[in-house]
Amino acid sequence: MKIFSGKKPAIFQRAEFLSARDMLQRAAAISVMFLLAHLAGFREYTGILNGTIGSLALGWNLSAFLAVIYIVFYLAFVILTPVLVLAAMMLMCWQHFRRNKGSCPGK
Amino acid sequence: MKLRMKRIFAGLAALAVAALIWLPCLHFFFSRPVSNFRQAQGLSPKAREFAARHLQLWTDPALRDAELKKMRVSNAEWDFMGRSYLVWSLANMSLRDPASKPLYLRTMDQIIDETLQLEKQEGMYFFLMPYAKDRPYLAQPAHSLFLDGEITLMLASRRMVEEKTEYKPLLTERVNAIVGRFQKSPKLLLESYPDECWMFDHCVALDAIKMADCLDGSDHSELIRDWIAMAKQKLVDPKTGILISSFEADGTPMAGPEGSSIWMVAHSLQLLDEDFARDQYQRARKELGAVTLGFGYAHEWPETWKGEANIDSGPIIPVFDISAGSSGMAFIGASSFGDDKYLTSLAATLDFAGFPSRTGGRLKYCASNQVGDAALLYAATLGPLWEKVKTGARP
Numbered sequence: 316m317k318i319f320s321g322k323k324p325a326i327f328q329r330a331e332f333l334s335a336r337d338m339l340q341r342a343a344a345i346s347v348m349f350l351l352a353h354l355a356g357f358r359e360y361t362g363i364l365n366g367t368i369g370s371l372a373l374g375w376n377l378s379a380f381l382a383v384i385y386i387v388f389y390l391a392f393v394i395l396t397p398v399l400v401l402a403a404m405m406l407m408c409w410q411h412f413r414r415n416k417g418s419c420p421g422k
Numbered sequence: 423m424k425l426r427m428k429r430i431f432a433g434l435a436a437l438a439v440a441a442l443i444w445l446p447c448l449h450f451f452f453s454r455p456v457s458n459f460r461q462a463q464g465l466s467p468k469a470r471e472f473a474a475r476h477l478q479l480w481t482d483p484a485l486r487d488a489e490l491k492k493m494r495v496s497n498a499e500w501d502f503m504g505r506s507y508l509v510w511s512l513a514n515m516s517l518r519d520p521a522s523k524p525l526y527l528r529t530m531d532q533i534i535d536e537t538l539q540l541e542k543q544e545g546m547y548f549f550l551m552p553y554a555k556d557r558p559y560l561a562q563p564a565h566s567l568f569l570d571g572e573i574t575l576m577l578a579s580r581r582m583v584e585e586k587t588e589y590k591p592l593l594t595e596r597v598n599a600i601v602g603r604f605q606k607s608p609k610l611l612l613e614s615y616p617d618e619c620w621m622f623d624h625c626v627a628l629d630a631i632k633m634a635d636c637l638d639g640s641d642h643s644e645l646i647r648d649w650i651a652m653a654k655q656k657l658v659d660p661k662t663g664i665l666i667s668s669f670e671a672d673g674t675p676m677a678g679p680e681g682s683s684i685w686m687v688a689h690s691l692q693l694l695d696e697d698f699a700r701d702q703y704q705r706a707r708k709e710l711g712a713v714t715l716g717f718g719y720a721h722e723w724p725e726t727w728k729g730e731a732n733i734d735s736g737p738i739i740p741v742f743d744i745s746a747g748s749s750g751m752a753f754i755g756a757s758s759f760g761d762d763k764y765l766t767s768l769a770a771t772l773d774f775a776g777f778p779s780r781t782g783g784r785l786k787y788c789a790s791n792q793v794g795d796a797a798l799l800y801a802a803t804l805g806p807l808w809e810k811v812k813t814g815a816r817p
Binding site for chain 2: 362365401
């Protein structure tokens with residue numbers, strides 16, 4: 316699979332649903348979102364998990380909201396992203412194998 | 423259309439296979455050898471990082487104030503228990519790391535003095551939840567075994583490390599007061615809140631009395647023996663054999679066996695009745711401990727008991743029934759009884775879902791709070807203090 320073409324990086328082009336490129340795009344999007352939440356310091360609000368307010372200034376609701384955003388993207392980054400990347404690699408290998416098999420003389 | 427369906431099916435199959443490969447491997451990225459959390463001798467790397475953070479809190483009043491305020495919004499008890507666990511940790515750390523003993527002792531004294539001052543100035547309700555004022559204590563004058571037991575154990579722990587003459591009369595006074603109230607109580611049960619008694623508080627108070635016996639040559643072994651016999655007979659959940667966590671002053675059960683209580687109770691019992699302690703740990707481990715895909719955690723209640731999430735259990739994570747409170751306290755149980763396999767899996771979960779934050783060699787878990795981290799520090803350092811009491815060694 317060609318990730319980067321001449322004009323526009325293929326990774327940014329619309330991909331077919333559940334194709335290898337689609338999975339890599341989703342994995343990249345999750346990673347970027349998690350990175351942004353992490354850099355924004357949302358990790359500090361996850362104390363809500365044990366019933367402690369993340370910030371007295373922001374209050375319960377906003378603290379909880381930021382904590383939920385962080386937790387969702389963290390779990391997606393740690394659990395979903397590797398699964399998407401692994402699945403994309405498997406599909407690419409499978410497609411590569413099939414192409415080679417199809418172009419093999421005598422088949 | 424057929425081609426599209428084929429592609430989607432292939433994608434889903436690839437995702438399923440990838441998940442089957444990744445999920446069982448995930449814990450390897452968070453698992454560390456048990457020595458990273460707790461060591462037989464000296465301090466583990468994690469204990470040092472935790473300690474650095476806590477010592478910073480007690481040298482930076484603004485930082486401490488901010489942390490304590492956040493906890494007090496939810497529960498004033500956490501402010502108090504964070505102090506207790508830190509003092510007990512520092513006592514163990516002093517015995518593990520004699521070179522740093524002067525710093526640890528200074529911090530212990532600072533915490534104890536400030537806590538006693540606050541108790542004197544603000545009254546006992548300062549460290550209790552608001553419902554303590556809803557009705558009068560049955561036994562008058564009002565005392566909370568929660569406060570008395572933990573303060574007594576703080577004073578005794580400090581003196582076990584190194585004698586401090588100013589604390590000797592304070593310890594004797596507290597011990598005598600608690601023992602006096604036990605003697606007046608027909609059921610040997612003392613309130614922490616009005617008509618509300620806690621197993622945790624009784625065990626901690628009895629540990630403090632045992633430690634005072636070791637320090638000052640008094641003998642309350644009969645009281646301890648009678649209390650343990652009573653607890654075995656009247657305060658055990660018949661279905662699981664686990665000690666219940668709370669009861670009324672006449673012994674009527676309030677809550678059943680709870681993870682947020684039993685792990686520390688089993689640890690406390692090690693000083694009072696070693697065999698009973700191990701029995702309780704093993705029962706708790708069987709009924710409440712769990713490991714899934716290499717990640718350890720604990721339930722708040724056994725399957726046979728239905729309870730609602732509360733301030734002690736913390737929010738319960740559905741499907742797996744994970745209690746933050748019980749899982750945190752499970753570290754103390756696993757560490758006390760040398761259950762390294764479970765401790766390693768708990769530590770993996772902590773690093774996976776506790777959101778560690780490291781700055782300049784200091785560690786805190788964002789999903790935890792000061793009291794949670796102090797309890798973890800205690801789990802990482804416990805041992806030498808109990809050992810010193812058991813061998814009868816004096817400072």
